[in-house]
Amino acid sequence: MLKFDKEQFVELVGNVGLSKREEIEKVVDEISNKGFKNIFLIGSGGTIAMMLPYEYIFKSNSSIEVHAEIAAELLVMNNRHLSKDSVCIFASVTGTTKETVAAAEFCKEKGATTIGLVALPDTPLGDVVDYRISTGHEKHSFDTFFLHLQLITFRFIHNQNEFSQYEKFANELAALPEAMAGAMEEFDSRAEEFAIRHKDTKYHMLVGAGNLWGNTYSYAMCILEEMQWIKSKSIHAAEFFHGTLELVEEDTSMIIFKGEDETRPLAERVERFAEKITNELFILDTKDYALPGISEEFRKHVAINVNWALTGRISVYLERERDHSLDIRRYYRKMDY
Incomplete structure (x- = not known):
């Protein structure tokens, strides 16, 4: 197969990526215990597209209020749902996407709780958010982001008592x-x-x-x-x-x-x-x-x-x-x- 290393893929996405499960669950549980009003899924280009599946999953599996927003538009639209009681989730492979970093800073100024998915930890996005979840590698980063978003999304829904199958689902991942x-x-x-x-x-x-x-x-x-x-x-x-x-x-x-x-x-x-x-x-x-x-x-x-x-x-x-x-x-x- 052209440009495909199966062992590397399974190692990076599976073993390395899923090694973050405990960290992700701890973050989500801490936020759920504190309480929140809604969730914002925020990105630019490929990363806002990556958020759309999880907006759909939230809407079709949970009563949690969710908004998927393009970072640059969020900065100018005066979204009245965004507040100190919001949870804002961002993603950027490089952690340097200008609009996404600016949106994270904007949400922090509003007092919202922020989570950033990045490939490498020491980046502008990783530095600004409250909770930074790094894949630890840039290769296959989107595949790993998808897994992390599965865990984040369904853990929030589980904590809302709307997904009792969470342990089985997470184990099967x-x-x-x-x-x-x-x-x-x-x-x-x-x-x-x-x-x-x-x-x-x-x-x-x-x-x-x-x-x-x-x-x-x-x-x-x-x-x-x-x-x-x-x-x-x-x-x-x-x-x-x-x-x-x-x-x-x-x-x-x-x-x-x-x-x-x-x-x-x-x-x-x-x-x-x-x-x-x-x-x-x-x-x-x-x-x-x-x-x-x-x-x-x-x-x-x-x-x-x-x-x-x-x-x-x-x-x-x-x-x-x-x-x-x-x-x-x-x-x-x-x-x-």
Whole structure:
């Protein structure tokens, strides 16, 4: 497999990443015991997209009030829900994203309790928040962030007496990195075939819903647009039939992310339509993968992690086929704007 070290992945995401479980539970328990009014999930670009699945999980599994906010907008919008009784959760791989760091400082000034997810500890974001949770490494940091957010989200819901299965769920997360690696190996040939077929494709539609909507938005924006300079559009499956459907033609590339939560029928509706129109339909369905060690009742929650891991296989093959490094930028962090 191109650029994939299974042992390293399982070690960094599983053993190192999940070694933070006790620390995370202690942080959440301390905040829950103190009491809070609401939770803000805050990020910029890929990290606000990463927060959207957990906003969905909170809303569909808990009565806790939750708000996912873009850092730069939060700074100017005068959000009346943000107060000293808020819990604000941030993420930044480098810990230097200007808007995110500024938002963390802003929330601290409001008296809110702040949690920062970072790759390396000694960074501006890590220094400003009340609780810093570091992956300890930059490689596979998003995969690790997803695991940490699973623990944070469901621990808060558990402490609200709305998720009695927490211990079972958290214990099963230990099997997830190995299961993800297996799914990646199984998916790898499809990822390579997609990249070869679409190395010169100029435009992609990406469709998703529910807890995969954030991944849909992120893959279009962060990977295809920012890292590959390919025009793309992310469309929520529930909104696809209000505008975007008129742009589909027989050669339109459509990528549909199918998960396993309550919104799966929304993606399936788009799939049924697309099958009648385009010859370039690509379905990425987490249900196709066995995920040993994960109970059926929890599969819908970890579809976020699995989907993200699988799309990463597409990315490395696009990089190769297009001879376009995922690290190259023209403007981002290259100029003032």
